[in-house]
Amino acid sequence: MFLIVQNDPLCPAGGLLPLLDSSGHPYRSLAAFAAEPFPDPESLTGIVVLGGEMGVHDTAGHPHLVRVLDFIDAALKAGTPLLGICLGGQLLSHAAGGVVSSPSPHREMGICGVDLNATGSGDPLFAGVPTPFVTFQLHNDSFTVPPGGTLLASSAACPAQAFRLPGCVYGVQFHPEVDRPIVDQWDGLFTPRADYLSGFIAAEAEFNAASHAILANFISLAATARLS
Template sequence: MKSCLAIRHVAFEDLGAFEPVLRNAGYQVVYRDAGWDDLARIDPLTPDLMVVLGGPIGAYDGALYPFLEDELRLIGARLAAGTPLLGLCLGAQLMARALGARVAPNPAGKEIGWAPLGLTAAGQASPLGELGDLPVLHWHGDVFDLPAGCLPLASTGPTPNQAFRHGRALALQFHPEVTARGFERWLIGHAAEIGAAGLSVPALRAATATHAARLEPHGARLLARFLDGD
């Protein structure tokens, strides 16, 4: 059986719809919780796949959250070795930072809600092509510059760099893993951020009820192609 190590920052931002896909593909999934588990003790090259999940902190906040430096070392080691790595939201931002790119608050403000991606030609040919013009969930306030030597795959109006690949590593600023059921926990966990942004919980819930079920099979095919090395 292959191994997947998922680094989780908050309990409700887990693998979501991706977890059954991984298990059906023969992966044993193990979570390690940043800020609780000692990430410095992890051998970065032992898991067949590493997934770095999202969270409401900045990739540049190592002085406040020292475990981020351990994460950056793990990510950097896998990037250097060319082993499979998937970053979602904060995970993608940490990948960009590990590759020397700038990560900073978005001057356009937070991007929260459902909207389609604009795929580049490389994005259309990549696993992201499985998403087509479907809306995906965005939930971030930071953006990253495209790391040197990486292929840009997608953008939105507020966020020029939504995805990139680096060898066998794929960085996604958005959330293709979200499920309608799991999203209810997001509404609880991010209640303060939702209120500060002046967003509507019922509207976010309704949009997720409309889009999440449609997204799920497309996200599953995206992940399957990534696992196959596409």
């Protein structure tokens, strides 16, 4: 079973869900912000840790983050495939000994291009993904590649966009899971209201091609890893 860890009620799984549906693998979502109990990571095929408006260090106001960090640590020890997205990638970096800057000089908002390095271009997570590729960003914080990790991608504004840890474990700074309703809702979080949706719609075909490939690749990689 795949487990989707949702850290924020406004940061759902979006486009990940139809890909899991089409894969045929069972899955469920866990609302970490609502204090739902975590399963044993050894029982899982793969884990996706989603984003959130809060930061890694905001544990006083969002104590569930401590439980998420403990769960990520347990997943790493169990060798369970894991993909951390935005805050999820920052939590993964932090749990593995990396540094998360908050606020960061590397903030990005809206549609952006991301460049794969030579290692990233050859990594199975990015199979079928061009470089540069179009993605969506909404982050004030940023991570470093943790010790033992490998940098896979960067952008003009943010030097660490994706990394891999030993096994099938990845952290990404960007949001491959978003769709129109999510971006529209996020626009409403700003005062005055932002308009990242129009840029998203204009780049939607390119965004979907790259993002769906990345998410589908992770699903396939995780399922294969658990069979080996």
